[in-house]
Amino acid sequence: MESFVTMQSCKRYVLLVILFFFVRNTLTSVTHYSIPEEMKEGSVVANLATDLSLDVKTLNQRKMRLDIIANKKYLDVNKETGELYVVEKIDRENICNTKSSASCYLRLEVILENPVRIFNIEVEISDMNDNAPQFRRDVIHLDISEAALKGERFSLSNAVDPDVGINSVKTYHLSESEHFNIEVQTGREGSKFADLILTKTLDREQHAVHNLILTAVDGGTPARSGTASVIVHVLDTNDNTPTFVKLNYNLKIMENSPIGSLVVHLNATDLDEGSNSDITYSYSLYTSEKTQDTFNLNPSSGEITVKGMLNYEDFRIYDMEVIATDKGASALSGQCTIKILVEDMN
Secondary structure (H helix, E strand, O other): OHHHHHHHHHHHHHHHHHHHHHHHHHHHOEEEEEEEOOOOOOOEEEEHHHHOOOOHHHOOOOOOEEEEOOOOOOEEEOOOOOEEEEOOOOOHHHHOOOOOOOOOEEEEEEEEOOOOEEEEEEEEEEOOOOOOOEEOOOEEEEEEEOOOOOOOEEEOOOEEOOOOHHHOEEEEEEOOOOOEEEEEEEOOOOOEEEEEEEOOOOOOOOOOEEEEEEEEEEOOOOOOOOEEEEEEEEEOOOOOOOEEOOOEEEEEEEOOOOOOOEEEEOOEEOOOOHHHHOEEEEEOOOOOHHHHHHEEEOOOOOEEEEOOOOOOOOOOEEEEEEEEEEOOOOOOEEEEEEEEEEEOOO
């Protein structure tokens, strides 16, 4: 009797082990397919009846259905033929919106009744080059000093491409420029970005704004040509001295000219901008006190007017040197000489 019980227990154990392996293999066995994204609606992916060794004639009777582990039902099964087909065009970037992995899957369950069977299906969605690289900003503004040295580099905003692998951003191109070039760098995750390289020193007075076009190109076939405008504003440095219209002035004035009379309006210009071009006027140390007491120099306007009485018999020639100085951090100056002849009244 004891031997009979032992034999029955062993049989049960063997049956349980067989059942365990059957269930485990049923649950873990996965049928794998691979299709490109953007397949047309109605396109057949595979024949599940053939691949799963099912009798086509019993599919309706066994209430064959397809459950998709996703928000949308992109695929369905034809219960008459067992064909798996596309019911809605698949956009890989909507299903797998992260670029951390090059793989993207739709996971399905094929369920039948009488008897109940469950088949796990994986449909890999391969990437198509259906997206062009795009920059985060259509216009990239850069401020670069005209004192920047040749070889200096400036980071640019990189382009992004929802596609993966070879279909993602591969390189960049820059429109032809005498002053700039780019160097393409590769990030840790394979992302590409560009640095703007200064190849020739800038001169704001010759070219204050540089308009460039940066193009991001992916590696797909055919490649897809995203663009951004790069506008370089050249910042001024105080590298130009104030300049008078003439370096030497020879003027005449009547001895009866009243105080306040305008002798000359000096005009110095500076090609720089802002405070670097604001000018103040002053007498140099070579201008005598007698001259400074007789003629007034307006430091803002550059106007020279009569300040004291003029007398031909007393003093006939006045020499002066006027300096124009800008207001830059490292001020620069230019000068001119003026000779004033007092004319006699009868």
